[in-house]
Amino acid sequence: MQDLKQTRVRYLILLMLFLVTTINYADRATIAIAGSSLQKDLGIDAVTLGYVFSAFGWAYVLGQIPGGWLLDRFGSKKVYALGIFTWSFFTLLQGYIGELNASTAVVGLFMLRFLVGLAEAPSFPGNARIVAAWFPTAERGTASAIFNSAQYFATVLFAPLMGWIVYTFGWQHVFIVMGAAGIIFSGIWLKVIYSPREHPRINAAELDYIASNGGLVDMDQPKKAGADVGPKWDYIRQLLTNRMMLGVYLGQYCINGITYFFLTWFPVYLVQERGMTILKAGFIASLPAVCGFIGGVLGGVISDYLLRKGHSLTFARKAPIVCGLLLSTSMVLCNYVEAEWMVVGFMALAFFGKGVGALGWAVVSDTSPKQIAGLSGGLFNTFGNLASITTPIVIGYIISATGSFKWALVYVGANALIAVISYLVIVGDIKRVDLQEPPVDSAKPDSDTAILSHA
Numbered sequence: 367m368q369d370l371k372q373t374r375v376r377y378l379i380l381l382m383l384f385l386v387t388t389i390n391y392a393d394r395a396t397i398a399i400a401g402s403s404l405q406k407d408l409g410i411d412a413v414t415l416g417y418v419f420s421a422f423g424w425a426y427v428l429g430q431i432p433g434g435w436l437l438d439r440f441g442s443k444k445v446y447a448l449g450i451f452t453w454s455f456f457t458l459l460q461g462y463i464g465e466l467n468a469s470t471a472v473v474g475l476f477m478l479r480f481l482v483g484l485a486e487a488p489s490f491p492g493n494a495r496i497v498a499a500w501f502p503t504a505e506r507g508t509a510s511a512i513f514n515s516a517q518y519f520a521t522v523l524f525a526p527l528m529g530w531i532v533y534t535f536g537w538q539h540v541f542i543v544m545g546a547a548g549i550i551f552s553g554i555w556l557k558v559i560y561s562p563r564e565h566p567r568i569n570a571a572e573l574d575y576i577a578s579n580g581g582l583v584d585m586d587q588p589k590k591a592g593a594d595v596g597p598k599w600d601y602i603r604q605l606l607t608n609r610m611m612l613g614v615y616l617g618q619y620c621i622n623g624i625t626y627f628f629l630t631w632f633p634v635y636l637v638q639e640r641g642m643t644i645l646k647a648g649f650i651a652s653l654p655a656v657c658g659f660i661g662g663v664l665g666g667v668i669s670d671y672l673l674r675k676g677h678s679l680t681f682a683r684k685a686p687i688v689c690g691l692l693l694s695t696s697m698v699l700c701n702y703v704e705a706e707w708m709v710v711g712f713m714a715l716a717f718f719g720k721g722v723g724a725l726g727w728a729v730v731s732d733t734s735p736k737q738i739a740g741l742s743g744g745l746f747n748t749f750g751n752l753a754s755i756t757t758p759i760v761i762g763y764i765i766s767a768t769g770s771f772k773w774a775l776v777y778v779g780a781n782a783l784i785a786v787i788s789y790l791v792i793v794g795d796i797k798r799v800d801l802q803e804p805p806v807d808s809a810k811p812d813s814d815t816a817i818l819s820h821a
Contacts, residue, residue: 372572376500387516392524393457399528400537416762419630421479423754429487434744446492451552453485458545461538491743498731502579510728511666521655613792618726618750620785626757627778639771654717661721680796691782693719698779701772735801
């Protein structure tokens with residue numbers, strides 16, 4: 367049988383996406399693990415720390431559309447490799463920020479976090495492009511969930527390690543170790559990643575299986591000479607006026623609000639609100655992340671299982687999203703318990719639910735127009751990562767105004783409810799967007815050229 371003769375190179379590609387996303391999120395989380403010690407050494411308050419936490423988000427958001435265009439123009443392999451090397455280098459430099467005086471160090475730290483965000487901007491649109499190219503539709507939910515679950519695995523693996531490094535050697539060494547690891551990985555990436563048609567280890571059977579079942583295997587083929595390679599602004603306008611996509615964007619903003627609470631303020635919450643040491647907080651933070659990792663993989667598996675059982679794409683994607691996010695509101699219950707094990711339990715339940723519901727990137731792979739898969743992912747990530755700016759700042763102000771994290775948890779839980787409403791009320795049917803070609807030479811496109819085929 368042909369199936370038995372297929373290579374399984376796409377699983378190697380998925381492993382690489384998982385590993386690079388693990389490094390990606392570990393580098394984002396360095397500032398959270400080092401946060402309390404860094405705050406003490408530099409003498410900064412909660413509001414200032416909130417702005418430092420948000421620096422990554424400002425650049426990450428600004429870089430999404432340019433990053434998506436670069437991916438569509440030059441391909442995922444080269445653009446992503448450059449991004450890995452660059453963000454890792456700027457992460458490493460943060461380890462030397464303590465050599466400056468306090469006020470200069472804060473400005474320098476903000477700028478370096480900003481540059482890390484800019485360099486990481488193409489990462490998740492790149493992940494979505496690679497999954498869309500390498501995986502058939504019925505495997506895409508699981509593949510997307512696996513690379514997305516790396517954000518939890520990063521906490522599981524690196525939070526205890528980084529907590530130990532801070533406790534033993536000081537916060538500076540966290541940045542140096544993580545930056546060096548990323549620089550090494552950028553070289554590995556160049557050796558392993560190719561588009562489906564160019565990979566030296568894929569055979570015709572696997573390539574045909576991917577291509578005939580919805581994989582966009584020709585996505586990174588060289589563009590024709592004279593082709594328009596600039597940003598497709600009319601395409602972006604069409605996405606911004608599509609009700610389904612607007613609902614998906616709102617949902618992702620709210621889901622990322624939960625993510626960035628865990629990435630920024632959660633370890634600080636454990637230290638300042640619950641009185642844990644930074645070493646203990648590093649280990650405790652990994653426990654909810656284990657549940658998030660399990661939930662993240664399970665959400666994709668459930669979604670693809672529902673699809674294979676004959677349910678519509680809409681139901682298969684929405685059911686885990688809605689159920690998971692409703693479960694994630696359980697974090698608010700931490701306001702009503704004192705025992706550490708109960709706090710950890712409710713946070714673990716919330717992180718598990720958020721993991722199950724974090725299928726936004728699968729939805730992007732399902733809905734992105736094949737002409738601008740990178741730009742579409744970049745636009746999606748632009749809206750989603752506005753939360754990386756607002757969440758740390760809003761929580762910083764809430765803590766400053768109230769002196770506790772209680773209303774901060776309510777704010778994060780409310781994000782989950784809004785995401786549920788968005789998917790149930792606004793999104794509607796989930797399907798690939800058909801783009802109309804913009805008019806050429808001021809002439810309106812006829813009906814034959816206006817409708818583009820589904821991938």
